[in-house]
Amino acid sequence: xxxxxxxxxxxxxxYVWTAYxxxxxxxxxxxxxPLRRRKSVHRLLREFFRIKGQTR
Amino acid sequence: MPKLLKAVxxxxxxxxxxxxRRSTDILTPLIFFVIVVSLFPLGLxxxxxxxxxxxxxxxxxxxxxxxxxxxxxLFANDHADGTLEQMALSPHPLTVLxxxxxxxxxxxxxxxxxxxxxxxxxxxxxPESAIGTLTLSLLLGTPVLSLLGxxxxxxxxGLRGGGVLVSxxxxxxxxxxxxxxAGAVAGVIADIDVxxxxxxxxxxxxxxxxxxxxxAAAALRVSLD
Amino acid sequence: xxxxxxxxxxxxxxxxxxxPWAATITALLLVTGLYLALFIAPADYQQGESYxxxxxxxxxxxxxxxxxxxxxxAGAVALVWNVKxxxIFASNCAPIGASFTxxxxxxxxxxxxxxxxxxxxxxxxxxxxxxxxxxxxxxxxLQASIDDPRRAARAAAILAxxxxxxxxxxxxxxxxWNTLHQPASVSKIGAPSIHPSMLAPLLLxxxxxxxxxxxxxxxxxxxxxxxxxxxxxxVARVLDPES
Numbered sequence: 313x314x315x316x317x318x319x320x321x322x323x324x325x326x327y328v329w330t331a332y333x334x335x336x337x338x339x340x341x342x343x344x345x346p347l348r349r350r351k352s353v354h355r356l357l358r359e360f361f362r363i364k365g366q367t368r
Numbered sequence: 369m370p371k372l373l374k375a376v377x378x379x380x381x382x383x384x385x386x387x388x389r390r391s392t393d394i395l396t397p398l399i400f401f402v403i404v405v406s407l408f409p410l411g412l413x414x415x416x417x418x419x420x421x422x423x424x425x426x427x428x429x430x431x432x433x434x435x436x437x438x439x440x441x442l443f444a445n446d447h448a449d450g451t452l453e454q455m456a457l458s459p460h461p462l463t464v465l466x467x468x469x470x471x472x473x474x475x476x477x478x479x480x481x482x483x484x485x486x487x488x489x490x491x492x493x494x495p496e497s498a499i500g501t502l503t504l505s506l507l508l509g510t511p512v513l514s515l516l517g518x519x520x521x522x523x524x525x526g527l528r529g530g531g532v533l534v535s536x537x538x539x540x541x542x543x544x545x546x547x548x549x550a551g552a553v554a555g556v557i558a559d560i561d562v563x564x565x566x567x568x569x570x571x572x573x574x575x576x577x578x579x580x581x582x583x584a585a586a587a588l589r590v591s592l593d
Numbered sequence: 594x595x596x597x598x599x600x601x602x603x604x605x606x607x608x609x610x611x612x613p614w615a616a617t618i619t620a621l622l623l624v625t626g627l628y629l630a631l632f633i634a635p636a637d638y639q640q641g642e643s644y645x646x647x648x649x650x651x652x653x654x655x656x657x658x659x660x661x662x663x664x665x666x667a668g669a670v671a672l673v674w675n676v677k678x679x680x681i682f683a684s685n686c687a688p689i690g691a692s693f694t695x696x697x698x699x700x701x702x703x704x705x706x707x708x709x710x711x712x713x714x715x716x717x718x719x720x721x722x723x724x725x726x727x728x729x730x731x732x733x734x735l736q737a738s739i740d741d742p743r744r745a746a747r748a749a750a751i752l753a754x755x756x757x758x759x760x761x762x763x764x765x766x767x768x769x770w771n772t773l774h775q776p777a778s779v780s781k782i783g784a785p786s787i788h789p790s791m792l793a794p795l796l797l798x799x800x801x802x803x804x805x806x807x808x809x810x811x812x813x814x815x816x817x818x819x820x821x822x823x824x825x826x827x828v829a830r831v832l833d834p835e836s
Contacts, residue, residue: 322636324643324707331646331700335653338692339805345688346812353816357823357832519755523748527738536734537752540727541759544766551773572762583755586672590747 375460376468383472386445393441398480401434405488416493423492424502424553430488431481431506432542435513436535438477439521442469443588447525456592462585470518470581478510494553501556508569509549515580516541522587545572599676601818602827608811615808619801626797634791643707647791650700652799653693654718657725658760660690660806664732665757668750678814680746681821683753684736685813689806691729697722717771721764728756742821 321328387393408426412418446452446469455465485506489499520538524530552565630648637644667683670676701719706712713719732749739745822828 318631321645322642324641327643327703327707328645331649331703334699334703335649335696338696342689342692342809343812346809346816349816350812353819354832357819357828360823361829361833519751523735523752524738529738533734533738536727537731540724540731540763541755543724544759544762547766547770551770568766579758583751587748587751590744590751593744 372460372464375458376464379465379468380472383469384475387441387472387476393438394476394480397434397438397477398484400437401430401481402484402488404430404433405492408492420493420495420557423489423494424498424550424557426492427485427488427494427502428506428509428546428550428553431485431510432513432539432546434481435477435510435517436538437531438473439517439534439538440531442473442518442521443525444521444530447592452525452588453592456589462588463581466518466522466584466588467577467581470514470584473518474511474514478506478514481510482506495557498553498556501562502553504566505549505552505569508566508573509545512545512569512572512576513542515576515584518584519580519587522584522591525588525591545569548572599678601677601681601822602825604678605815605818605822605831608815612808612811612815615804615811619804619808622797622801622804626794626801629790629794629797634794635788637788640708643704646700646704648794648798650697650704651795652802653696653700654722655799656802656806657690657694657697657722659803660686660693661725661729661753661757661760664690665750665753668746668753672747672750672754677821680743680750681814681817682810683750684746685810685817687729687733687736687749689809691726691733693802693806694722694726694729698726715771715774717764717768720771721767724763724767725760728760732756 319325319329405427408422409419412422443452446455456462458465482503485503486499489502494502517534517538520534523537524533527533548565548568552562552569555562555565626648630645634645634648636642664683664686667679667686671679671683698719701722702712705714705716705719732752735752736745736749739748819828819831
């Protein structure tokens with residue numbers, strides 16, 4: 313497996329790898345968003361329940 | 369049915385009368401139309417061959433934008449004074465009332481654009497043979513713009529940033545009308561048969577007449593709840 | 594009448610169980626798809642190695658359309674039968690669909706540059722994708738502008754349905770426009786003559802993206818369900834099992 317040939321992609325390396333990198337970026341970003349949101353929702357709701365419990 | 373007809377006639381008469389009293393509402397989109405078209409020679413230079421080539425697209429896009437500007441007026445005033453809710457509660461089908469309002473709106477907005485377009489065509493050095501096509505294409509197309517625009521206006525009723533938001537929603541939907549409307553004019557200049565263009569514009573109008581008032585009425589109910 | 598399967602609590606638990614499976618399947622499909630796409634599929638006769646962008650571009654384009662259809666379908670269910678879960682699903686589809694549309698446009702541009710020498714071309718597919726992107730953005734903007742989540746979901750559903758009816762019209766119009774204005778010598782960003790060994794990675798990548806979509810949709814829906822149902826006891830128990 314000639315790695316330098318693989319990375320150069322017949323001279324089109326920049327285009328191919330940028331495209332795949334962009335895809336990776338999009339996939340990771342869309343995965344990251346709900347994970348981050350989950351943390352903040354949990355945090356906010358815990359606070360919400362804490363206050364609710366106090367005013368009982 | 370006569371009751372409905374009477375209601376329609378009433379509504380049409382009222383919308384037209386009110387708008388004609390507040391004539392700035394009618395004139396503003398029209399002046400906007402004229403100004404936008406005039407900007408292009410200023411931006412690109414007065415060379416007739418250039419202007420002639422871009423004329424169909426420019427005039428059509430300006431018509432789109434002018435229609436967008438006027439959409440807010442379609443439901444906003446009636447919404448503000450509660451008339452819209454009364455219309456929704458009335459025994460008359462909301463779809464028909466919406467169609468009536470859109471008709472009034474087109475008569476006040478679209479029709480003036482159609483009528484003034486020959487003047488703008490001359491400004492842009494459009495060959496005389498194409499001016500008729502331009503007017504006809506706008507005559508068929510502007511009602512579609514009003515009908516589709518009504519759906520957008522109904523969806524964004526009462527929202528802040530309403531004007532720009534409607535544009536965002538509706539402009540992508542306008543693209544087929546733009547393609548065939550401007551395409552018809554460009555086709556006539558290039559001596560291509562444009563019967564298909566007009567058939568399609570007619571089809572768009574028929575489809576829009578059939579579905580848009582219904583969708584707009586549904587959207588109004590969602591917005592009013 | 595709320596069906597058992599349509600109950601947010603039931604779905605929350607179900608989604609929680611399905612997500613790891615969906616994620617694993619996504620990962621497996623991605624790995625095999627990428628392996629086949631980058632290492633096994635042979636270079637194209639005309640386009641050389643640059644055609645490998647197709648393995649991202651085409652599945653992304655399919656997803657952009659597929660997700661819009663799902664969004665419109667779920668919106669219809671929400672409007673007609675008042676199903677809350679359908680509302681939640683529909684509104685969470687949009688950012689993922691918009692992302693795939695953006696990916697299609699970007700990879701289309703990157704594929705086109707070595708082929709045609711320009712970073713952008715108004716060919717039929719890219720132009721249609723661009724308009725689809727605007728439709729997604731409009732949908733998301735409308736939702737964001739309405740505070741009441743019920744009105745937001747129902748208004749967005751109507752917009753999605755209007756959009757879905759328009760999409761074939763737009764496609765057709767753009768195709769027509771394209772053939773009129775492009776000289777015949779400019780070829781589309783077409784798929785190269787498909788070699789059978791190119792089909793497998795294409796299918797695998799499409800499936801990978803599909804399972805990815807479901808994974809992310811499930812995750813997003815779980816978050817929204819928790820938020821929406823925060824006044825219920827089951828949510829309180831989820832967050833604080835001792836209460």
